[in-house]
Amino acid sequence: MSTPITVAYGDGIGPEIMEATLKILMEGGAKLDIETIQIGEELYKMGFSSGFDKDAWNSINRTKVLLKAPITTPQGGGYKSLNVTLRKSLGLYANVRPCRSYHPFVETDHPKMDLVVVRENEEDLYAGIEYRLSANTYESLKLITKQGSEKICRYAFEYAVKNGRKKVSCFVKDNIMKMADGAFHNAFKEVAKEYPQIETDSHIIDIACARLATRPEMFDVIVTENLYGDIISDIAAEISGSVGLAGSSNIGDKAAMFEAIHGSAPDIAGKGIANPSGILLGAIQMLTHIGQPEAATAIHNALLKTIEDGVHTGDIYKEGISKKHVGTEEFTKAVVENMGEKPQKFSAVEYKPAAKKAATENKLTTLSTVKPEIRGIDVFIGWGEDTESLAAKISGIKTANLTLGILDFRGLKVWPKGEGTPDVEKGEIFRARFRSPKAIEAAETIELLGKLSEAGIAIAQTATTYMYGEEKGYSLAQGE
Numbered sequence: 001m002s003t004p005i006t007v008a009y010g011d012g013i014g015p016e017i018m019e020a021t022l023k024i025l026m027e028g029g030a031k032l033d034i035e036t037i038q039i040g041e042e043l044y045k046m047g048f049s050s051g052f053d054k055d056a057w058n059s060i061n062r063t064k065v066l067l068k069a070p071i072t073t074p075q076g077g078g079y080k081s082l083n084v085t086l087r088k089s090l091g092l093y094a095n096v097r098p099c100r101s102y103h104p105f106v107e108t109d110h111p112k113m114d115l116v117v118v119r120e121n122e123e124d125l126y127a128g129i130e131y132r133l134s135a136n137t138y139e140s141l142k143l144i145t146k147q148g149s150e151k152i153c154r155y156a157f158e159y160a161v162k163n164g165r166k167k168v169s170c171f172v173k174d175n176i177m178k179m180a181d182g183a184f185h186n187a188f189k190e191v192a193k194e195y196p197q198i199e200t201d202s203h204i205i206d207i208a209c210a211r212l213a214t215r216p217e218m219f220d221v222i223v224t225e226n227l228y229g230d231i232i233s234d235i236a237a238e239i240s241g242s243v244g245l246a247g248s249s250n251i252g253d254k255a256a257m258f259e260a261i262h263g264s265a266p267d268i269a270g271k272g273i274a275n276p277s278g279i280l281l282g283a284i285q286m287l288t289h290i291g292q293p294e295a296a297t298a299i300h301n302a303l304l305k306t307i308e309d310g311v312h313t314g315d316i317y318k319e320g321i322s323k324k325h326v327g328t329e330e331f332t333k334a335v336v337e338n339m340g341e342k343p344q345k346f347s348a349v350e351y352k353p354a355a356k357k358a359a360t361e362n363k364l365t366t367l368s369t370v371k372p373e374i375r376g377i378d379v380f381i382g383w384g385e386d387t388e389s390l391a392a393k394i395s396g397i398k399t400a401n402l403t404l405g406i407l408d409f410r411g412l413k414v415w416p417k418g419e420g421t422p423d424v425e426k427g428e429i430f431r432a433r434f435r436s437p438k439a440i441e442a443a444e445t446i447e448l449l450g451k452l453s454e455a456g457i458a459i460a461q462t463a464t465t466y467m468y469g470e471e472k473g474y475s476l477a478q479g480e
């Protein structure tokens, strides 16, 4: 029985490496019923700002499995990243990126490196919610939910258990983003309690990157937010030997997408020299996902044998280590010829039929149901002059319960003035925090906004401030 899948040949080196991959899949005994779709550059040029059309969607929704070569994302402009849209529209919440070294056959400073990055795939700054608050001020919203954080952390622990991994490390920046990254970190700690057999640790993302780049062997499974995961998986792949060596899967409850972690490499497109290993490893993950572990095993072992034979594309070729410098086609031929063979130096892989989904996998334990109370409103105000003139203009504006508490500029309190408060001469965007000593109705915040507006204040953005029981639903300004 063949499994229907959707295939996108992508842009740049995409068609070359996809053709190579499909050839290897067929020779390796994969049973696939392939539907091809056109997405990416061609579609952008035809005026589809999302990079895909209805036919592509219909196919993906029918097969629920997409094998996708890299897509060129136009920078800036009105284009949305097709990759991000696909991941979010299909609910592909987990991005799994294994990165290992192929020492001594591929040059690397990290011979013992063998880690997996599990990246949250739908939230964070990739929500792509951005505003221009004033002529010169821009904002990107970072959205983190308890649900999303718990789901990805649970996925990472389940992955560790199913794949014989020993440790899960959490990378966050909750010393600065105490609420958003704090929520992710808390979800990690809560979920970890359910997996006592798995060792855990947590790292602040900056030092974590330094450790990853110099001592990657200290990591096993890493779970992290979307942006951090994007960055660290490229670092991990590159230091393992080449960014062209890593594949990735994007897993959701209803669909899945498999790809290389690298991009469309326009600098080498059409030259026949690209390494197809990344997308091939993505395709191997796909085979295990659709229940074809035998083909996955045969193909992965043939790939390992080819690499240890020293048959290398230019990105990993090194005089004295490699035996033969090949292009994409010759590399593909070598993998096909090695089908049925096992690597001699690397450990051979053996995939098993996927275990049934554990009942715990969709459990949510960290959700809060506490009822919020409105305790104020933050008003972002466009103001081209100094702090004192703004304070003079709005400090008298109030309602029965709301009065101006502080003004801040880029998160730093600038009014009322105290020891060390800096002078801001031309702020452009100030935040005015109006506070109430007790819970109020939303109507009162709207009354305040009306008064500000009547006074000629330019309101760029507002945020209601809540208390969740004893907990503040907002961060304090620096110096508040």
Ligand code: NAD
Binding pocket: 013, 017, 069, 070, 071, 072, 073, 074, 083, 243, 244, 259, 260, 261, 262, 263, 264, 265, 266, 267, 268, 273, 274, 275, 276, 277, 278, 315
């Ligand atoms: P890139 O990953 O395409 O290339 C970075 C470098 O690595 C280049 O020098 C390239 O030649 C090399 N390289 C990449 N893959 C290789 C391979 N298989 N074999 C040999 N060398 C390889 O990154 P970029 O240049 O920053 O991005 C190019 C385009 O790809 C951009 O439009 C970007 O938005 C897009 N992109 C797409 C995806 C995706 O579709 N999932 C991911 C990342 C980037």
